[in-house]
Amino acid sequence: MSRxxxxxxxxxxxxATAQGVRADDVQVAVAANFTAPMQAIAEGFQKKTGxxxxxxxxxxxxxxxxxxxxxxxxxxxxxxxxxxxKLEQEGKTVAGSRFTYAIGTLALWSAKPGYxxxxxxxxxxxxxxxxxxxxxxxxxxxxxxxxxxxKLGLTQALAGKLVEGQNITQAYQFVSTGNAELGFVALxxxxxxxxxxDGSAWIVPSSLHEPIRQDAVILDxxxxxxxxxxxxxxxxxxxxxxxxxxxxxxx
Amino acid sequence: MPLSAADLTAIRLTLELATLTTLLLLLLGMPLAWWLxxxxxRLKGVVxxxxxxxxxxxxxxxxxxxxxxxxxxxxIGGLTQALGLGTLPFSFAGLVVGSLVYSLPFVVQxxxxxxxxxxxxxxxxxxxxxxxxxxxFFSVVLPLARPGVVTAAILGFAHTVGEFGVVLMIGGNIPxxxxxxxxxxxxxxxxxxxxxxxxxxxxxxxFSFLILLALYGRRQHRPRWS
Numbered sequence: 013m014s015r016x017x018x019x020x021x022x023x024x025x026x027x028a029t030a031q032g033v034r035a036d037d038v039q040v041a042v043a044a045n046f047t048a049p050m051q052a053i054a055e056g057f058q059k060k061t062g063x064x065x066x067x068x069x070x071x072x073x074x075x076x077x078x079x080x081x082x083x084x085x086x087x088x089x090x091x092x093x094x095x096x097x098k099l100e101q102e103g104k105t106v107a108g109s110r111f112t113y114a115i116g117t118l119a120l121w122s123a124k125p126g127y128x129x130x131x132x133x134x135x136x137x138x139x140x141x142x143x144x145x146x147x148x149x150x151x152x153x154x155x156x157x158x159x160x161x162x163k164l165g166l167t168q169a170l171a172g173k174l175v176e177g178q179n180i181t182q183a184y185q186f187v188s189t190g191n192a193e194l195g196f197v198a199l200x201x202x203x204x205x206x207x208x209x210d211g212s213a214w215i216v217p218s219s220l221h222e223p224i225r226q227d228a229v230i231l232d233x234x235x236x237x238x239x240x241x242x243x244x245x246x247x248x249x250x251x252x253x254x255x256x257x258x259x260x261x262x263x
Numbered sequence: 264m265p266l267s268a269a270d271l272t273a274i275r276l277t278l279e280l281a282t283l284t285t286l287l288l289l290l291l292g293m294p295l296a297w298w299l300x301x302x303x304x305r306l307k308g309v310v311x312x313x314x315x316x317x318x319x320x321x322x323x324x325x326x327x328x329x330x331x332x333x334x335x336x337x338x339i340g341g342l343t344q345a346l347g348l349g350t351l352p353f354s355f356a357g358l359v360v361g362s363l364v365y366s367l368p369f370v371v372q373x374x375x376x377x378x379x380x381x382x383x384x385x386x387x388x389x390x391x392x393x394x395x396x397x398x399x400f401f402s403v404v405l406p407l408a409r410p411g412v413v414t415a416a417i418l419g420f421a422h423t424v425g426e427f428g429v430v431l432m433i434g435g436n437i438p439x440x441x442x443x444x445x446x447x448x449x450x451x452x453x454x455x456x457x458x459x460x461x462x463x464x465x466x467x468x469x470f471s472f473l474i475l476l477a478l479y480g481r482r483q484h485r486p487r488w489s
Contacts, residue, residue, distance in 0.1 A: 142353055178446075178449065189331055190336050
């Protein structure tokens with residue numbers, strides 16, 4: 013084979029790879045509480061479609077500020093339903109792409125086995141120093157936690173014991189390190205394959221708080237990326253919804 | 264007034280934290296810096312490196328280790344519990360401990376440099392005049408090292424005011440106890456309250472600039488010690 017032909021072949025194969033990579037990536041901003049399911053979803057998504065998810069995990073408010081300022085995200089999986097709606101109003105999204113991908117479940121959790129009973133009576137009994145929640149001003153799970161305490165008539169009694177994590181990950185961290193005896197976390201953080209993985213927990217009935225709707229939306233930057241639409245389609249597929257439920261979300 | 268009552272509480276708390284931390288660091292940092300400046304021990308390198316660690320570690324790393332070690336299952340937590348003090352996270356005392364670690368190099372290093380610059384000469388001269396070691400330190404070293412002490416105090420104070428990651432990790436965001444300005448500012452941004460965020464952020468910017476101006480401006484029209 014001539015040398016010229018060889019280099020042509022090399023050039024052609026380099027082109028093919030480069031093009032493959034470019035078309036296949038989708039940049040996704042994902043709410044911190046959805047980290048574990050997203051990793052599983054990304055795996056399934058890649059197997060099924062060949063596209064790759066490039067995910068950034070973080071706080072919804074921060075993502076909002078970053079998207080406003082030109083962040084390269086193409087799909088946004090929010091921790092709430094207000095932020096995607098806000099972005100939609102501001103014309104930063106692909107019209108009609110907004111949908112609820114998961115409904116969060118709240119859990120009262122302690123790292124100690126047997127500490128939290130399955131009715132949450134431990135909240136009324138007291139005897140603990142710190143109750144960890146996510147910041148109610150910025151985190152939907154934190155807001156839901158305050159609604160639960162309100163509904164149980166315990167807001168006053170527990171006010172002096174509250175410690176706030178900036179997000180649900182930190183609320184979990186305070187409890188898992190034992191610094192807070194118990195706390196309101198996302199069930200998805202302590203749940204796998206249909207059961208609580210460690211410690212003790214009360215799965216809070218959804219009647220005690222407003223639904224924690226987590227909405228997703230395709231952003232402006234993703235409007236010409238086939239992989240972005242494919243990811244959204246995949247999130248709605250029975251395969252993905254079953255997986256999401258296994259991580260402790262309703263649908 | 265564009266600042267809310269919660270903002271003002273956070274500002275007051277931050278100033279209290281920075282003042283207390285600076286005073287404690289000067290008190291604890293002085294003997295440490297003196298030792299580092301004078302010692303010929305082989306440990307000097309190790310201790311110097313440990314003191315400098317907070318300069319390069321991400322504050323979240325410091326905060327995370329503090330959260331673990333001050334917790335009920337950690338070494339410091341075990342000690343404070345045995346002393347009947349409970350655990351330190353989520354308390355003002357815990358923030359002070361965290362700030363001591365976080366701002367340590369900003370106080371110790373300027374002090375050490377100033378002490379080293381004093382040199383042996385003045386100390387030996389004072390010794391021949393029968394000045395006691397304490398007398399030598401307070402009458403000779405400290406006056407000569409005064410610019411370094413002022414620099415240490417200013418940097419320690421300013422750095423503590425700007426503290427964020429450590430407080431975030433061990434504070435628990437309790438108003439009046441652990442919610443300092445930087446956390447309050449973060450809250451405003453997260454809640455998309457950009458107007459309030461601007462007032463606090465602008466205030467911090469101005470404050471930091473003025474402090475650094477005091478630091479660098481002062482150096483220009485005053486001769487350095489020789």
